[in-house]
Structures are given as C-alpha cells and as structure tokens.
Amino acid sequence: MKLSNFGIKFTRQSGIGQLMKDLGNANAKSKNTICMLGGGNPAGIPQAQTLFKREMELLMESGEFQSMLGLYDGPSGELAFREALSKYLNQEFNWSIEPENISLTNGSQNSFFYLFNLLAGEMPDGSKKKILFPLAPEYVGYADAGLSDDMFKSVQPKIELHGDNQFKYRVDFENLSVDDDTAAICLSRPTNPTGNVVSDIELEELARLAKQYQIPLIVDNAYGQPFPNVIHSQTNLHWDENTILCMSLSKLGLPGARTGIVIANKKVTEAMSALSGIITLAPNSVGAALMTRLIETGDIKCLTNDIIKPHYLDRLEVALNLFNKYLCNLPVRLHKPEGAFFMWLWIDGLPITSNKLYERLKQRDVFVIPGEEFFIGIDDNWKHKSECIRINYAQNNDTLEQGFKAIASELKELF
Ligand SMILES: Cc1ncc(COP(=O)(O)O)c(C=O)c1O
Numbered sequence: 456m457k458l459s460n461f462g463i464k465f466t467r468q469s470g471i472g473q474l475m476k477d478l479g480n481a482n483a484k485s486k487n488t489i490c491m492l493g494g495g496n497p498a499g500i501p502q503a504q505t506l507f508k509r510e511m512e513l514l515m516e517s518g519e520f521q522s523m524l525g526l527y528d529g530p531s532g533e534l535a536f537r538e539a540l541s542k543y544l545n546q547e548f549n550w551s552i553e554p555e556n557i558s559l560t561n562g563s564q565n566s567f568f569y570l571f572n573l574l575a576g577e578m579p580d581g582s583k584k585k586i587l588f589p590l591a592p593e594y595v596g597y598a599d600a601g602l603s604d605d606m607f608k609s610v611q612p613k614i615e616l617h618g619d620n621q622f623k624y625r626v627d628f629e630n631l632s633v634d635d636d637t638a639a640i641c642l643s644r645p646t647n648p649t650g651n652v653v654s655d656i657e658l659e660e661l662a663r664l665a666k667q668y669q670i671p672l673i674v675d676n677a678y679g680q681p682f683p684n685v686i687h688s689q690t691n692l693h694w695d696e697n698t699i700l701c702m703s704l705s706k707l708g709l710p711g712a713r714t715g716i717v718i719a720n721k722k723v724t725e726a727m728s729a730l731s732g733i734i735t736l737a738p739n740s741v742g743a744a745l746m747t748r749l750i751e752t753g754d755i756k757c758l759t760n761d762i763i764k765p766h767y768l769d770r771l772e773v774a775l776n777l778f779n780k781y782l783c784n785l786p787v788r789l790h791k792p793e794g795a796f797f798m799w800l801w802i803d804g805l806p807i808t809s810n811k812l813y814e815r816l817k818q819r820d821v822f823v824i825p826g827e828e829f830f831i832g833i834d835d836n837w838k839h840k841s842e843c844i845r846i847n848y849a850q851n852n853d854t855l856e857q858g859f860k861a862i863a864s865e866l867k868e869l870f
Pocket residue numbers: 495561562563564565594596643646647675677702703704705710714715
C-alpha cells in the first residue's frame with residue numbers, strides 16, 4: 456500500500472501508541488493477575504452506572520430512543536442538549552452563553568484535532584503557526600493531533616517544592632514567549648498526567664496574554680467543573696469570548712458515548728460545525744440524549760457531588776496512605792494532587808530512565824505509564840523528563856497496594 460503524507464504521519468508508530476497497545480494486550484490477556492495502574496479509564500462506579508441505566512430505560516420508554524438512534528443530529532450536535540447545558544452553565548457560573556456557543560464532537564480527542572488544525576499549521580500566507588503549551592508535562596493525546604509536523608511548542612515549568620514529599624509545577628512566565636507564530640495557548644486543567652490545577656492567577660495571566668496577542672486560550676476541562684468535577688482545589692471556572700472551553704462526558708463514566716463539548720464564541724462554533732459536517736456528518740447523539748434530563752432536572756449535581764467526587768476523594772486518600780506507607784522514605788516526590796485521578800511521581804536521581812523502570816515493573820505484572828512522552832516539545836537534556844511516572848489511582852485497594860509495593864521494591868533495588 457502506498458501511503459500519502461497524511462497516511463504516513465497518522466500510521467507511524469508513536470511511543471505512546473506502542474505503550475497503549477502494550478496496556479491493551481495486558482488487559483486482554485490476564486485481567487485477573489495483572490496490576491493495571493496505566494491507562495486513562497475512569498472508575499466504574501456502581502451508583503453512577505445505575506443512574507445511567509435508569510436514564511437509558513427512561514429514553515427507551517419514551518419516543519426519544521428512536522430519535523437518539525434513528526436520526527442524524529445537526530453538525531453542532533443535539534439542540535435540546537445544547538439548550539439545557541447553556542441554561543445550566545449560565546445559572547451555575549453567571550455566564551450568558553447560548554446554544555450557538557456550544558458544539559458537540561465525538562469526544563474531546565476529536566475536539567482537539569479540529570481545534571488545533573483549525574488554528575495552527577500552514578497559514579494562507581505560507582507562514583506556520585503553532586499551539587503553545589504553557590506548561591509541560593501535558594496531556595499526551597495532543598502530541599500527534601497535528602496535520603503538519605512541528606505544530607506544538609511548550610515551556611519547561613518551574614518546580615515548587617512542598618514539604619518533604621510533594622512538589623508542584625508552575626507556569627514559568629519569565630520564559631513563556633507568545634509571538635507571531637503562536638496560534639493559541641492550550642492547557643489541561645486539571646492536568647493529565649500530573650493532577651496539577653493551574654491557579655486562577657496563572658490562568659488570568661494566560662488569558663491576558665492570549666487577548667493581547669489576539670489568539671484564543673484553549674482550556675481542556677475534561678476533569679473539571681461542573682462535571683465530572685474531579686477537582687480538589689478551590690478554583691473558578693472562567694469563560695469569555697476569547698476562551699475555548701473543552702469538556703467531555705468520558706470522565707463522568709461514559710467514555711464509550713464519545714461525547715466532547717466545546718464552548719466558544721459563535722465564529723469558532725460555526726467553524727467546528729463545518730468540520731463536523733464534512734468529517735463525521737453529525738456527532739454521536741447517545742451521550743447528549745442520556746445527559747439532557749439529568750442536566751434539566753439538576754440531578755447532574757447529585758451525580759457529581761454525591762457520587763463521583765466522593766469516590767475519587769476516597770481513592771486519593773487510599774493512594775496517599777499507600778504512598779506514605781511504601782514510598783515516602785525513598786527519593787520520591789508526589790505532584791500535589793489537585794484533580795483528575797492520577798498520581799505523578801518524580802523519582803529524583805532515578806538511575807535508569809522511566810521507560811526502563813516501566814519495563815522492569817512490567818516484569819512484575821505491574822503497569823504504570825512512564826513520563827517521557829508527556830514532556831511534549833521539551834529538551835531531552837532535562838533529566839527530570841526521564842524521572843517521572845504516572846499512576847491511575849481509580850483502582851481497587853488491593854490493586855493499588857500491589858502496585859505501590861512493587862514500585863517501592865523496584866526502587867529499593869535500584870537505589
Ligand atoms: C486531559 C484530557 N483531555 C482529553 C482527553 C480525551 O478524552 P475524550 O476524547 O474521551 O473526551 C483525555 C483522555 O484521557 C484527557 O485526559
């Protein structure tokens with residue numbers, strides 16, 4: 456098969472692609488014996504699943520089931536859902552958005568592919584523009600989402616040490632340069648992989664810079680407010696005409712519904728809709744249909760505040776206890792866990808790379824994610840880049856204990 460440039464770019468093996476295959480194979484082969492702390496799956500929370508099942512039954516009993524599966528929505532996605540969501544967001548955050556400010560996609564990953572390629576890459580005058588990540592490590596799913604090569608740039612963060620065992624990345628504004636080749640500023644908040652929540656003050660400064668250079672600020676809110684609300688620090692959720700806020704139903708427990716939500720000014724929404732019409736005709740209707748009533752009645756708040764948030768807080772507490780039990784006497788620091796469901800461990804002075812540590816843990820049937828790939832666009836000379844691993848702590852107690860024990864034992868051997 457002779458491949459086009461597009462074909463070559465999108466079929467070549469990426470580090471993270473290989474890793475995800477590895478994790479997928481491990482899951483498929485021996486679900487019961489392996490300790491899976493890799494991957495980005497949300498927890499299967501029984502109470503949440505019961506609620507989704509009830510909503511599906513209500514849809515099946517009503518005529519809406521037929522329209523959910525039997526009709527194409529418009530390219531911006533289901534209107535009733537966009538009406539309910541705009542009303543809800545206006546009430547909750549005192550905004551004044553309309554359904555025309557919302558477009559739906561087949562998941563956030565799909566939203567970012569559209570947004571990055573709408574704004575960056577080769578421009579009509581032949582110049583090239585890039586998406587700026589003000590802080591890396593950043594969500595690895597962005598790294599290969601550009602149609603052209605070299606579409607992203609990022610800035611090494613400042614590291615703030617907290618007590619003996621924690622640290623936090625901060626945006627290094629002194630070294631952050633927005634210039635003519637910057638198409639947009641983009642960050643995930645809470646951040647996958649670190650659990651960082653960029654502060655309101657940092658975000659305000661990024662928004663100011665974006666406005667000054669007349670470029671959008673893209674905020675990936677996949678774990679944030681109002682749903683799934685897996686965020687443990689007190690922060691504001693801001694939106695204005697220059698902000699593109701991306702949300703998703705995945706981390707609420709519905710990754711299979713493939714629903715991404717983009718809140719932006721009407722010009723961006725129209726552009727997203729045009730792309731959607733050409734590339735997928737219409738976005739998936741299932742997630743929108745399932746969520747509309749929950750949003751209209753406000754039941755979404757019970758789902759997030761009484762079920763999802765406490766579940767992840769409980770998981771975090773277990774993981775923190777295990778960190779203190781097994782790792783705190785080793786040269787390991789934990790990124791301050793402020794949101795999402797990942798622990799980001801920095802093994803200061805790790806004698807091998809985190810990729811090699813991943814391989815060694817794999818021999819013990821323990822799967823984590825090595826940190827290298829998340830440092831998108833960061834120089835290899837920064838040793839820190841190969842000293843971090845990510846753990847998904849949305850797992851049961853036994854799995855977490857097995858994992859922390861194995862990491863501690865491996866690190867004791869190495870040090
Ligand atoms: C920060 C972040 N953004 C976007 C996504 C993509 O989510 P989805 O395409 O399932 O909406 C993920 C998935 O793990 C993520 O962690």
